[in-house]
Amino acid sequence: MIEISNINKTYETGNKALKDINIQIADGEFVFIMGRSGSGKSTLLKLLLKEAEPTSGRIVVNDMNLQKMPRRYVPKYRRRLGVVFQDFRLLKDRSVFENVAFAQRVVGASPRTIRESVPEMLKMVGLSAKYKMLPRQLSGGEQQRVAIARALINRPEVLLADEPTGNLDHQNAIEIMKLLKEINEGGTTVVVVTHSQEIVEQMGGRVITLERGRLISDEVKGGHSDET
Amino acid sequence: MRLSTFWYCLKQGVKNICRNIWFSLASAATISACIFLFCLFFSIIGNIQYMVQHVESTVGITVLFDETLPEEQILALGEQIGQRTEIKSMNYVSAQEAWDTFKTEYFAGHEELAEGFADDNPLAGSASYEIYLHDIEQQEGLVAYLEGLEGVRQVNYSNTTAAGFSSFNKMISLLSLVIIGVLLAVAVFLINNTISVAAAFRKQESQIMRLIGATNFMIRSPFIVEGVLIGLMGAVIPLIGMYFLYTRTVVYLMERFHILSNMLYFIPIEEIYPLMVGVALILGIGIGFFGSFFTIRKYLKV
Numbered sequence: 001m002i003e004i005s006n007i008n009k010t011y012e013t014g015n016k017a018l019k020d021i022n023i024q025i026a027d028g029e030f031v032f033i034m035g036r037s038g039s040g041k042s043t044l045l046k047l048l049l050k051e052a053e054p055t056s057g058r059i060v061v062n063d064m065n066l067q068k069m070p071r072r073y074v075p076k077y078r079r080r081l082g083v084v085f086q087d088f089r090l091l092k093d094r095s096v097f098e099n100v101a102f103a104q105r106v107v108g109a110s111p112r113t114i115r116e117s118v119p120e121m122l123k124m125v126g127l128s129a130k131y132k133m134l135p136r137q138l139s140g141g142e143q144q145r146v147a148i149a150r151a152l153i154n155r156p157e158v159l160l161a162d163e164p165t166g167n168l169d170h171q172n173a174i175e176i177m178k179l180l181k182e183i184n185e186g187g188t189t190v191v192v193v194t195h196s197q198e199i200v201e202q203m204g205g206r207v208i209t210l211e212r213g214r215l216i217s218d219e220v221k222g223g224h225s226d227e228t
Numbered sequence: 229m230r231l232s233t234f235w236y237c238l239k240q241g242v243k244n245i246c247r248n249i250w251f252s253l254a255s256a257a258t259i260s261a262c263i264f265l266f267c268l269f270f271s272i273i274g275n276i277q278y279m280v281q282h283v284e285s286t287v288g289i290t291v292l293f294d295e296t297l298p299e300e301q302i303l304a305l306g307e308q309i310g311q312r313t314e315i316k317s318m319n320y321v322s323a324q325e326a327w328d329t330f331k332t333e334y335f336a337g338h339e340e341l342a343e344g345f346a347d348d349n350p351l352a353g354s355a356s357y358e359i360y361l362h363d364i365e366q367q368e369g370l371v372a373y374l375e376g377l378e379g380v381r382q383v384n385y386s387n388t389t390a391a392g393f394s395s396f397n398k399m400i401s402l403l404s405l406v407i408i409g410v411l412l413a414v415a416v417f418l419i420n421n422t423i424s425v426a427a428a429f430r431k432q433e434s435q436i437m438r439l440i441g442a443t444n445f446m447i448r449s450p451f452i453v454e455g456v457l458i459g460l461m462g463a464v465i466p467l468i469g470m471y472f473l474y475t476r477t478v479v480y481l482m483e484r485f486h487i488l489s490n491m492l493y494f495i496p497i498e499e500i501y502p503l504m505v506g507v508a509l510i511l512g513i514g515i516g517f518f519g520s521f522f523t524i525r526k527y528l529k530v
Contacts (some may be wrong), residue, residue: 049439079441089436106442108233154440 007057035210082151086163141172241453255422259462295353419519459516
């Protein structure tokens with residue numbers, strides 16, 4: 001469960017990125033956060049990743065109050081989240097296998113665990129045959145699949161995707177969204193930040209819209225949710 | 229820490245070096261130059277101090293006693309003096325020994341001239357103690373003490389020699405401190421530069437690591453390993469060079485300046501080298517560790 005209560009975020013420059021935001025996301029939900037550039041959606045994602053602190057308000061993720069979390073627990077908290085970016089952020093000098101294994105290595109997984117879980121994850125995203133390839137040898141859609149595999153390898157409870165289809169053509173974008181849906185059906189809570197109305201309409205589901213830092217709508221499959 | 233994590237950090241550190249091979253080599257070369265200079269000064273200063281100490285140990289204090297003082301009392305005074313902690317060694321020279329030495333030195337080849345004195349010792353009443361100190365700086369205090377003793381007629385010592393050696397020693401120590409300090413600062417600056425470049429090069433990787441839950445330790449370790457390995461390389465290369473340079477220089481100087489052999493005393497390589505190795509390794513690894521540790525702290529935050 002993600003609980004965002006009365007969140008305000010004002011940057012040091014005076015820019016009010018978020019104004020009194022209240023959102024609740026249940027376990028296993030699939031949610032789109034929509035908005036134009038500057039609407040505050042990236043700031044919201046940063047707050048969830050604990051890359052930035054809110055000016056006021058409270059964020060609770062899986063019973064962990066982020067504002068009260070000591071710094072030394074932040075890495076452990078982040079291991080319970082998966083994150084996917086628009087620009088994939090793959091390591092260019094490492095193979096597909098190494099990119100996915102990287103996420104496990106940095107959290108101290110044993111070589112045996114890595115040997116077992118990486119091929120399984122690559123199979124899930126449909127890249128088993130390309131495990132030796134470098135990112136530059138893959139298409140945009142395939143690179144995003146590698147990024148998704150890397151985000152999921154540590155079995156996170158929540159997957160945060162920041163414009164995951166922003167650099168992809170329509171066909172690839174739909175395939176990536178279908179993959180995210182599949183992941184969600186496996187029980188992972190998925191939060192997708194996007195500005196693409198087309199993708200949202202095609203996929204359906206809950207859509208939270210931000211505009212100039214304010215939450216202006218929270219629709220579930222075309223209808224408004226009860227609260228928020 | 230798991231063994232696999234340790235190997236991972238080590239491997240990444242080595243990879244970092246290979247990725248920026250020219251920068252890494254430049255840093256290692258500069259640290260090598262610094263440590264080589266350090267070893268050079270270390271050898272020069274160490275040997276100068278060794279020679280100074282040797283000369284110091286030959287500069288002694290001679291205590292002469294009242295001519296009428298019986299030998300038993302002189303020996304008793306000697307025992308009292310011998311309890312002073314600043315004294316390294318002392319020899320008692322009886323009047324007879326003094327005369328024997330004098331005869332050997334001044335009547336060599338003309339022993340018949342000394343026969344005229346027969347049993348009459350012209351140096352009777354010249355019994356003395358020759359005193360050598362641990363540290364020549366303590367000479368003044370001891371002389372004051374000796375002059376205050378009852379039964380002591382005269383204390384012979386060289387005030388200017390003591391002062392000269394003390395100030396020479398101080399000057400060398402100060403000079404070495406300044407030079408080593410400057411070299412250290414240069415080396416830290418260089419390692420700082422290399423790690424900054426490596427951190428910039430791996431910025432995206434570090435960001436990804438951070439977001440997927442790597443600890444600070446895990447993010448920083450490869451850079452620290454890189455710094456330590458560069459420091460280690462920077463220490464080992466000049467140490468190998470110094471070993472050959474030192475042994476050959478000592479042999480050369482001893483042969484070339486054979487005439488000064490009673491003044492030139494060099495620390496044997498087996499005595500100076502282990503100390504040099506220890507200090508150079510600590511220096512190299514220390515520069516690498518602290519240089520990279522503080523640099524990387526600046527770049528990577530949770």
